[in-house]
Amino acid sequence: MPDLLIELFSEEIPARMQARAREDLKRLITDGLVEAGLTYASAGAFSTPRRLALSVEGLTAASPTTREERKGPRIDAPEAALEGFLRSTGLTRDQLEARDDKKGQVWFATITRPGRPAAQIVAEVLEATIRNFPWPKSMRWGSGSLRWVRPLHSILCILTDESGASVVPLEVDGLVSGNMTRGHRFMAPDSFAVTDFDDYAAKLRRAKVMLDAEERADHIRSQAETLAFARGWQIVPDESLLAEVAGLVEWPVPLMGVIEDRFLSLPPEVLQTSMKEHQKFFSALNPATGRIEGFVTVANIETPDDGATILSGNQRVLAARLSDAAFFWENDLREAKAGMTAWAEGLGAVTFHNKLGSQADRVARIAALAREIAPLVGADATQAERAARLAKLDLRSSMVGEFPELQGTMGRYYALEAGEPAAVADAVRDHYKPLGPSDAVPTAPVSVAVALADKIDTLTGFWAIDEKPTGSKDPYALRRAALGVIRLVLSGKVRASLTGIFKRGSRGHQVEDAGDDLLAFLHDRLKVHLREQGIRHDIIDAVLAQEGNDDLVRVVARATALNAMLATDDGKNLTQGLKRAGNILAQAEAQDGVEYSLGADPKFAETDAERALFVALDHADPAIRAAMEAEDYPAAMTAIAALRAPIDAFFEAVQVNSDNQILRRNRLNLLSRIREAGRQIADFTRIEG
Template identity: 70%
Template sequence: MAHLLIELFSEEIPARMQARAAEDLKKRMTDGLVEAGLTYASAGAFHTPRRLALSVEGLLDGAPAKREERKGPRVDAPQKAIEGFLRSTGLTREDLQVRDEKKGQVYVAVIETPGRPADAIVAEVLEQVVRNFPWPKSMRWGAGDLRWVRPLHSILCILSAEDGHRVVDLEIDGIRAGDTTRGHRFLAPDAFSVTGFDDYAAKLARAKVMLSAQDRADHIWADATTAAFAQGLEVVEDAALLSEVAGLVEWPVVLMGRIGEDFLHLPPEVLQTSMREHQKFFSVRDPKSGQIVRFVTVANRTTADDGATILSGNQKVLSARLSDARFFWDNDLRVAKSDLGAWAKALENVTFHNKLGTLADRVARVQALSREIAPVVGADPEQAALAAGLAKADLTSEMVYEFPELQGLMGRYYIAAAGHPEEVAAVAQDHYSPLGPSDDVPTAPLSVVVALADKLDVLAGFWSIDEKPTGSKDPFALRRAALGVIRLLLTSGLRMQLTTVLGALPEDKAADLVAFIHDRLKVYLRDQGIRHDVIDACLAMPGSDDFTLLVNRANALADFLKTDDGENLLQGFKRANNILAQAEAKDGVEYSYGADVKYAETDEEKALFAALDTADAQIAPAMQAEDFAAAMSAMAALRAPIDGFFEAVQVNAESQVIRRNRLNLLSRIRTICLGVADLTRIEG
């Protein structure tokens, strides 16, 4: 067994590409080795800003020789069939064998593949991988044809075993593989040789390179949180930034600096966003005030002055950046306090969609819809319209122009600064939510109203112009909007018939849109553990565009079917429905009324009449009150009398009067059960 070590050493790889590139190197190399006959025990991929590395343990020393026999067409087969077989095998007709079989003579191809040493296979596979590497962006340099994300300087490729290591004979675009690499660009730039992975990792560590990205991230976080804790502060968690910064340095050195007093009045979100986006700094917060008061930067080297010069330079650059943010904030505050409506009016100059008008047009539609929805939610219609009219005003502010990710949040600050109530200001931030399946759902009445109106408007708008999601394409995030509507309705327990709310749409388009939201609801409920057939059984009932009603029914039915009574009643219903359907098809009539207890001949038959009367009397008011649990409980009481009826009674009696009466009795079972849910859609 051999151990393979590969390192592709280049100029700095963009941090966002490193992890994917390391996985691509691992997958493409190991797939290629296995396909060539070299199996292995384990493999690990690593990345730093200047290198991709792969370690493959337990690799075979070579691919064994193989002999494969392939049965081909008959000797008298059409010429095209024989030529196709020859192409697939790479042989000539003279190479084929002829063998006798029961149905005649057939061609047989015997393909012998000689064994190959691991070195040759590794060289062949690695060259293919490097030349066809799937970088999102790549470049050529010098006079060569090789493309790489940044200029590739060297290739380390060695096979090691107990008796030593050897360099794989490989050259790609003038770069010959060797057993040397380099350490940190500044702290240990000299080349050194390695004999295997353990030697490689140890020497890199001595040369000021942390090979593992996770180790770098852990080191950064530990040092940053320790430094903050020592001053009674805390680092704001930012997993994405931590991952990115770990991809910017090979030897992370954590430094904590101060934010100038002139900037501490800025909203913490502004400070955090500016420092993260422009400087890749972590924010350090005072837990008592919630204010951002420090920053953490990560250098790529140690210095004689313990980072003082680096920190000083970073603080100067940060001051310049934050001066811009302060300028935007101060200007925006002046506008918000004097004429907030100017921003809303400026939306007339921003096109939302060429067929749906400007953002101002969209805001007007959301205002109208908010007035309509507000009473259902228990909010004041005029307050809802006011909040909807201001919710998107910050889109034309200077701060949001610079930092689009702060939309809504800045609106909340500006609307409050203009003197509006906090619940109106909160709508600016909340009405975009929920943005995804794990995002928080707003619960304040005004926020719920405008969030619903905003999502329903975008859905109705694009449905009106026939711009619907197709396949995996959803450029306007309409599936996300539909899920947002669902979560808003269910979280708030709102009773709203969507078909009525969407009355401005033509009837067919409104029905189609509700069906689209139903599809999203099916996915959502399946994730909640409700079977698809249970959902279908409830969707088939009246009022299915009232999602709260629909989900309450589905939950009650799902719970009912988990019980023995529910499962057995379902079987009794299906039996009754099947007998009835066959009889109706045979007789050409519908048995839907007229069952009379005076024609009952057995005690079991009479007991079923009585049970159906009792159930009907209980189920009807329970359904009227939308007490689905009570309706299911009353329906469960039918299990025993239905079982007893089928055990003692023959439905297709010789007497046609008795037969019709019993079929009409089965029709009562069907009618009562289908009044609760469409049990015909339940599987099993």
């Protein structure tokens, strides 16, 4: 069984595209091979800045011969029908066979497809892959029609078995496949031949190319940490930067540099962001001072002076960048000390949305809403309002103009410089959070109040102008805002009616309440959030169908307890009993035109099972009610789970729809007690299974 090696060698592929390109190459090639009838044992994709590679092991040498029988039209069908059938099969009339069928004789075609050698299939699949590769952006070059992310220089494609390696013949826009590749652009630029994947990887390493992106990342991380450790420093972790830098170099050579003393007074976030965004440097922290004092740059070449010249050039560029940052910082500090009035006035000239006003309008709404939310989360209302009024001011600062990702972070520094309390300054920093499912959730009361106000103003505003997410489109990140509200409420155990808060937010936009529809949107986000924590959607639906579903803390507590109960045998069987009781009642009520909800009397009980169920319900009802009022949901689940055995026994021993109408009514009213016991907890009819 041969092994396949493919390499597509080009100019530099953007780092951000490489991981997806590896997966696309693997998927397109292996799917194409399998669709053509080949099988394989394993496949692995690799990338460097100048190449995509794929290794497929244990490939079958040829596709099997296949036979397919296809039923055609009746023998007496119109000639046009027969001609269409012949075209679809590729056969002639004399190759068809007439067979008896239920509706008379029909034509049958036997289509034989002979197997094909792997090389022929690989060539077809690879050409189609190259021509249709799903790059986010691609280009044409020269006079050819081929599009690729950057000019494609060569195609390596070989099959290797026990008899040796052979090139798979292929030509794409003048590029002819071969067994040759190249090493590092500067340190080993000459071409060389390879025979299989092991030979390919080994020769690339000797030619100063690390083929595996994960190996390059691990090497960068290890060497950077070693360099930092030698100085008593620590590398600030940054996995996204690590992945990007690993995609920029084929032979990573980390070098350690030192930040000049004149820049050490800059906030660490400024140093880290400037070095990351402008120069792809890793930040080095001195634990003794708590400051970022150094950096690691990653060269793509070994030099005779061990990188001294490279490092010197990087130091000069860094000094220029940080000089700009220092200038921005000093200007911003002067404005902060002056009260930031110019920034506040400037927000009036910044449009938030043409239907929702300026950033100044938005700040006024958030401030009013934060004051109202503050008592609900235990925050000082004056501080919450003040933090909201300051929260967006850093958008007018020079530093945030240069580094938008520092909004909020810089606002905290400016608020402290203006003499604001720490709680206010922290809320300015934290009001954007959480930005995503893995981002930390603020816990300080003032921060929670402002963060909720910010997100709820966004949601109610876009609901007011009917700009809601549709399908996969969510240009204003409203799903993220809704998830932020959910996480803030659940993390802070905020016991409040979201419907009421939405009404307050809607008033700020001078519209009628958008609460019901917006609450349903939040419920959809909540389902996604809880499903990730192992709570089934039907269980969430069963709880959301109850009153009080705008108190998310209560909803989650009930859903969690119900989920735990339904994982037990008692819970599963009890659910079936509750649903059976509900179904029998629904049918009887529809048939009789009445609601059976009162009057079940134990004196009409004929069997021990009936009497036992009366006793069990007499004990369970008050226990469930008391537990639900105390919000002790596990206790409520324990109380209702005790009904499992008497309900099972009742249905085994008793015929509900008795011919005796007195007994029938009494038993139906008894079932209504079962239904009501369940309704105190959830709508069990929504639970599947």
